[in-house]
Amino acid sequence: MTEDWSAVAQAINQRVKELGLRQRELAERSQVSQAIVREIQQGRIHRRRSARTLEALSLALEWHPDHLMAVLEGHPPPRIGDPEASEDDELRTRLTVIERRLREITHRLDTMNANLAEVIGDRRDSRS
Numbered sequence: 001m002t003e004d005w006s007a008v009a010q011a012i013n014q015r016v017k018e019l020g021l022r023q024r025e026l027a028e029r030s031q032v033s034q035a036i037v038r039e040i041q042q043g044r045i046h047r048r049r050s051a052r053t054l055e056a057l058s059l060a061l062e063w064h065p066d067h068l069m070a071v072l073e074g075h076p077p078p079r080i081g082d083p084e085a086s087e088d089d090e091l092r093t094r095l096t097v098i099e100r101r102l103r104e105i106t107h108r109l110d111t112m113n114a115n116l117a118e119v120i121g122d123r124r125d126s127r128s
Contacts, residue, residue: 003072008054009043011071015061016041030060 016026023041027034032053039045040057054068061067067077 002074003048004074005040005045005072006043007074008068008072009041011068011077012041012057012061015063019061021061026057026060030056032056032060 012026016023021029023037024034026032027037030037036049036053037057040049040053051069054072055065058065058067058069062080064078064080064082070077
């Protein structure tokens with residue numbers, strides 16, 4: 001799953017301008033520290049932010065609770081009044097990510113096993 005933090009920063013900055021908010025006001029409304037708000041607004045994300053942080057910012061910006069998460073994931077944002085993502089949807093998404101990662105790990109292990117078998121076979125051949 002790709003994450004587009006620059007799109008999140010752009011959406012927040014545009015909305016802050018529309019609402020005439022200052023960064024400090026957004027931090028207070030959302031109960032997110034001003035340092036984190038600044039980091040997200042500037043697109044300098046050094047670690048994954050929680051879904052709760054994005055939800056709090058979305059609500060403070062008068063959007064649907066899942067708005068910024070949708071932007072982050074490259075999906076069209078829901079409108080106010082749309083149902084929130086259910087736990088089942090979240091679990092399905094997480095399961096999809098886990099399955100994809102498991103396939104990647106399995107592929108890597110298969111490649112490593114093939115390479116190891118080749119090296120062991122070459123050693124046996126050179127001893128003969």
